[in-house]
Amino acid sequence: MTRKDSDPDGLRLPIKLDSTSNGEFVPVPLDATGRYANRLAREHTAAAARRTGQSRRRFLVSSCGAASTLLAFNAAQAAAGRTGSYFDLPADAAFDTQLAGASLEGDEFIFDVQGHYVDPTGAWLKQVPEGVRPFAMMPKAADCPSDPERAYLQCLGPDEFVKDVFLDSDTDLMVLSFVPSRADAEPVTIESADAVRRIVDEMEGTQRLLLHGRVNPNQDGDVAQMDELAERWGVSAWKTYTQWGPDGTGFWMDDEDTGIPFVEKARELGVKVICIHKGLPFGPRSYEHSQCQDIGRIARRYPDVTFIIYHSGYVVDQPERAFEHGAGRDGIDTLIQSLVDNDIGKGSNVYAELGSTWRFLMRDPDSAAHAMGKLLKYVGEDNVLWGTDSIWYGSPQDQIQAFRTFQISSELQERHGYPAITPDIRAKVFGLNAVKPYKISAEELKLHTGRDAMALRRTAYLEAPDPHFRTYGPKTRREFLNLLRHGDV
Template sequence: MHDSDPEGKRLPIKLDSTSNGEFAPVSLWPANIEANRLAHEAAATNAKRLGCSKRAFLTSSCGAASTLLAFNAANAAAGRTGGFFELPRDAALDMQLARAQVGPARQEFILDVQGHFIDTPKGTSKSAEVFLKDVFMDSDTDVMVLSFVPSARDAEPVTIQAADEVRRLVDKLEGTHRLLLHGRVNPNQPGDLKGMDELHERWGISAWKTYTQYGPNGKGYFLHDDVGIRFIEKARALGVKNICIHKGLPFGPRSYEHSQCSDIGVVARRYPDVNFLIYHSGFVSTVTEKAYDASGKSDGIDTLITSLRKHQVKPNSNVYAELGSTWRFLMRDPEQAAHALGKLIVACGENNVLWGTDSIWYGSPQDQIQAFRTFQISAELRER
C-alpha cells in the first residue's frame, strides 16, 4: 500500500481551517499555528527517543498523546486555560499508558449521530467506500447515523436508496446493525410531508432530519409554524418521534432567524413525547462562545439555552444537543469548548449531549474521538 505521508508531515489530531461546507472556513489563530509547530517538534524529538521514524510515531497512540500535550502547551502560553486535554506527560513515550488515555484501550461504546457521504463514483474523497473505511475501519466508532444535507427531492447528493445500500453493506461486513439512517424532510417543500410515509414504511429510518433555514426561494420555517406542526404531528402518527434539526451554522443572511433556536423550547414544551435533537447545538463559527448571557441577546449556543429557559424545558428531558462540527471547530480553542460544553450540559442535561462528528467532511473521526476522550473543563470554569 502506498504511504501518502512517509515523512510524517500530518499530525494525528488536526487543527486546520476545514469546513463542512455550511460555513466559511476560518483561518487558524496564532495559538493554533504555534500548537501545530510544537506538536511537530515534539514528534521529531520523541520519535528519536523511541528509535522510530516520525511517521511511525505519529501514527501511534503516543503520537496522539504527544500532539495533545503540545496543544496544551500552546494554549496555556496564549492564556487559554479554561479547557485542556488531560493526560500524563509520560503518555508521549509510554505506549501502554497512551493507549489507556486516547484509546482504543478505553473500550467505550461510541455512537456517532451524524455522518455523511456523497453518492459519487468510486475513488473520490467523499464516496461511500471512503466513508466505510474512515468510520468503520479507521476509527473507534461502533455505530454511525447517516444523515442528509438539505436539497430538493430530485437533486439529492445522497438518495435514500443509496444510503440503504450502504447500510446493507455494513450489515454484511460487520454482522451487526451498525449504520442507522435519517429520513430527510423539509415540510415547507412540496412532497416532503407525503414522502414521510415511504421513508418510514419502506426504508425503516430511525429519525427525521430537517433544516429550518432551508426552503423554496430561500425561505425557511419555524417548527411552531403551521407547516412545522404538521411535520411534528405526522412524525408522532408514524411512531418515529426523533426529529433532528440543523440549528446554527447558518447558510447566510437570508432567513437567518430560522437558523436560530427560538422555536425549540416552544415545541419541546408542547410535545414532551417527541425527542428534539439539535444538530450543531445552535453553534455559529463567528460567535465567540463565552459564559451564558442571561440578557438573551447573544447568538450561537445561547439561543438554544435561552429558548429552553424561556419555555421551562428541564435538563435531561426531550431536547438533545449534538456536537457535529461544533466540537471539531472548538478543538482549536479549548477555552470556548469548555464554555460551550458546560452550558449545554447544564441546560440540556448530562445525559442529553450527543456525540456527533459530521464525518466524513473532515476525514476519519478518530482524531475528534481522541481529543474528546481527554478533554476537561477547568476547575475554575466548573465552579462558575
C-alpha cells in the same frame, strides 16, 4: 508495523486542526494560536519520534503520536492565555505507550449520530456541467484512474467510508444524515444511503448504520413522502434544516403551515425523533431561522416527541461564554435561553448534538469549556449526544481521542457550576445517551459489535493500520463556493 503509502514521510498530524468545513458554512481559517499549535506539534512529534527511535510516520500512527500532538496543543494555547480547558494527559504519554494508551484508548460504546456520505455515482451528477470534476480534490481521488473523465469517483464510495469510520476510528454505530437540498440534487439519496447500510450489514454483523429521512416541510412533497421513508426505508429519525427553503426562506418548527404538519406526521408514523440543524448558519438570509427560539416552544407543545438539536446552535465566529439569562447572545445561548423561557429542564425531550461543534471547540479551550459546561449544566449530562460530521473531517478518531482527554479547568468549574468531565460523562456523551431516543440496547449492541465481522476486520486492520490523517471538506472560501455549485472541491 510496515510503513504504508498514505503519508510515508509523516507530514500529517494525527489530530487534525485546520480550516475544514462540513460544506454547510464558509471555512474559518486558523488563528495565529492555532497555526502555532500545529507548528509546535510538528516539532514535538519529530523530537519524540527521534527519542523513541521510530520513523515519524510510525510514531504519528501510535497513541504516543496523538498524545504528543495534544500536549503541544495544550502548550500553545496556554502560551496564549487560553486555559479554560485542556487535554488531560501526563507529560510522559508522548513517549510511554502504556500511559498514552491509558488516556487515548477506550472501550466506550461510541454512537455517532451525525455521519455523512456522498454518493460518487448518483443521479445528482446529471446537474454537474460537462468538464467539471466534482470531488476531484478529495485525497483518495488522486490515487484513482483518470479515464474515463470521472472514473476516479469510484474510489470515493462505500469502501472509503467504511475504512474511515469503522476501521480507522473506534466508532461502533453511526447515523447517516443528509444535507439540505432539492430532491433532484441530493448528493446522497435515501437509496444510496441504504445501499451503504446494507454493505455494512451484510458483513455478517449487527446493524451499524441507521438512516435519517430528510424532510423540509417548506418544500412541496416532503411531508407527503414521509410515509415512504418510514415504511420502505425504515428511517430511524427525521432530519430538517429550519434556515433552508427552496426560495431561500426558512421556517420555524411551530409554524402552523410547515413545522406543525411535519411534527404531526412524524407522530402519526410513530417515528418521533426529529433532528434539527440549528447554528452553523448558511449565510445572512433567513438567519433568524438558524437560531433556537422555536425549540423550547415546540418541545413544550409536543412532550412525546424527541428533538435533537444538531450542532447545539453553535456559531463558529461567536465565542462561547457563560450563559447569562436575557443577554441575547447568539450561538449555544439561543438554545439554552429557549429552554429556560419555556421551563424545559435537564433530561427533557430536547437533546444537544456535537457534530462540527466539538471539532471547532478543539481549537479554542475557553469556548470549549463554556460550550460543554453549559450544555451539561442546562441540557443535562444525559442529553448531550456525540456526533462528528464525518466523513467531511476524515476519520473521526482524532475527535474521539480529543474528547477522551478533554477537561474543564477547576477555576471555571467552581465559578460557573460546570461539572468535571468524568469517565461516566464521557461514556454517556459518546453513546449511552443516544440509545434512549434511538431505542437501542447499548449492552446488547456492544456484545454483538465486539465479535461481528466488522470487529474482526478492524482487529486485523489494526495489525498494520494506515490512517491518512486528512480531511475531505472545503478548506477555503473558493472551495466552499465551488462545492455549493457542483461539488468541485
